[in-house]
Amino acid sequence: MTNKKTVLILCTLDTKREETRYLKYKFKEIDVLPLLMDLSMRGKEKSRAELTPSHVASAGGSTIEEINKSKERSTITNIIIEGATKIAKDLYAAGKIDGIMALGGSTGSLMATDVMRALPFGIPKLMISSTAALPGLSTKYIGTGDILLFHSVIEIAGVTDMLANIMDRACYAMKGMINYVNNTLSTTSKKTIAMTMLGPCEQCASTVRKALEKKGYQVTGFSAAGVGDRAMEKMIAEGFFQGVIDLAPGGVGEHYFGFMRDGGPDRLESAGKKGIPQIISTCSVNHMTPSRSKYKKEFHKRRKYDLDKFRTWLRLSTDELKEVANEFARKLNHSKSPVKVMVPLQGWSSVDCQGNPTYDPKEDRIFIDTLRNKLNSRIEIIEVDANMEDAAFSQQITQTALELF
Structure with missing residues (x-):
């Protein structure tokens, strides 16, 4: 039996494997349980995530083989988003996750924040994005969601000292939100x-x-x-x-x-x-x-x-x-x-x-x-x-x- 909180990490291990691994072990170091959901659409290596691209594709009504063969990028992207959203909502409804987090560029940020916005107001949501400051994109990422958008400034490519510093701060911010804030928004006696x-x-x-x-x-x-x-x-x-x-x-x-x-x-x-x-x-x-x-x-x-x-x-x-x-x-x-x-x-x-x-x-x-x-x-x-x-x-x-x- 553990009292540790769990964070769902939306990742693309085909392009952000090294950076995701850093996040995973940083969370473990600070006593937070990471749960990886891999949204990769072109990965050739076997996914080491708990929730693999096959899981996600299946939840979206397809298979990873069909997605790998398809040249219709927008179609397969929507399938992955739909599958990831269904899994995330089910996990939250079952009380198995306490927060959700992701890192990426424009495509990764658009996909991950689509999933985040499907979760209810109150559950901590944090997006580390290298494109947060691009005109028009931040409003697309946030939309109607209570999402914390963390601008990495530098590209998310290789765990340099600067990127490690950014990811450390993001991990501690998430830990603070899930451990020290009541995110259940339980019913108040007031109307x-x-x-x-x-x-x-x-x-x-x-x-x-x-x-x-x-x-x-x-x-x-x-x-x-x-x-x-x-x-x-x-x-x-x-x-x-x-x-x-x-x-x-x-x-x-x-x-x-x-x-x-x-x-x-x-x-x-x-x-x-x-x-x-x-x-x-x-x-x-x-x-x-x-x-x-x-x-x-x-x-x-x-x-x-x-x-x-x-x-x-x-x-x-x-x-x-x-x-x-x-x-x-x-x-x-x-x-x-x-x-x-x-x-x-x-x-x-x-x-x-x-x-x-x-x-x-x-x-x-x-x-x-x-x-x-x-x-x-x-x-x-x-x-x-x-x-x-x-x-x-x-x-x-x-x-x-x-x-x-």
């Missing part, structure tokens, strides 16, 4: 609420959060800028929350139109499928944020509001407001739990206020009326004669949350 937040509704979010915390709730915020939306939907589906206050669901329209704050195809759906009560509001729903490279000619004629020198919000057209309202209704009508839609009639954010160029309550009414006509009778729309950032609206949100949750 946990997910809340979307965004700069233009920050005052409302902060006021509601503090008011609910005084009543014994635990409120977890998510930045509704795209990635945060996706992470929230994933964590709702995994059962982390008992209620949702979605102040800024603009990611629904952004996904529908393909803009920058795209909240993903599951936006506004997870709570309904899970049977969790939710309060929906409208911060940013009447604006869009297309990337400059996707600007149409007519976009330059739109009413706009510059949040800062990097971000510009454009006003949705009346037809677009109807389309987004239809999407809201389609998603919310499938909900298996109570839903309240709360609309501030004097502006849907701090950006959306009298005197600003995109402020237009009359056009906003088109969204409200379309939504009301499409929603089923179980879902109530509550109109509040205030701006979203007004105290009156925050109070109404809080009161509704106390009644609903």
Whole structure:
């Protein structure tokens, strides 16, 4: 019987054998049990991992012989990722691993972090990557996962003194996470609420959060800028929350139109499928944020509001407001739990206020009326004669949350 913790090491022994061996023996030296899963697709030597490429290929619905023969790199890569993900999830569900770690370049990092993101929030995940700083790659590696990305700076090729130093630090960091942090996130006695937040509704979010915390709730915020939306939907589906206050669901329209704050195809759906009560509001729903490279000619004629020198919000057209309202209704009508839609009639954010160029309550009414006509009778729309950032609206949100949750 041992109290030692186990770390699953995702490796490619065909290309990183020496470096993986170093990690393995370093963990043993510091009283952590390493478990190797070999993701190699072209290895000629016999794998010495506990979980060989044959195990991984089989779990992915193929064989290592078929993978070795194939010239379809993307296909076999997906098979290996699928197999590794299934094995990792099974190991975690059985309580056989306490953390997951990998090292590699761009391909290795992409594969390993795909597997890591499939594991629940809370289990330590550490990726040593020589390409962590390349533009665009770090966001692909992390995505919606709580992954610690360790930039090696130098190439992972041969165990030099510098690389050994990097791997030593990573091993001790992992040991600290699995030994000294409670990673089970056991159920708290407090009700946990997910809340979307965004700069233009920050005052409302902060006021509601503090008011609910005084009543014994635990409120977890998510930045509704795209990635945060996706992470929230994933964590709702995994059962982390008992209620949702979605102040800024603009990611629904952004996904529908393909803009920058795209909240993903599951936006506004997870709570309904899970049977969790939710309060929906409208911060940013009447604006869009297309990337400059996707600007149409007519976009330059739109009413706009510059949040800062990097971000510009454009006003949705009346037809677009109807389309987004239809999407809201389609998603919310499938909900298996109570839903309240709360609309501030004097502006849907701090950006959306009298005197600003995109402020237009009359056009906003088109969204409200379309939504009301499409929603089923179980879902109530509550109109509040205030701006979203007004105290009156925050109070109404809080009161509704106390009644609903």
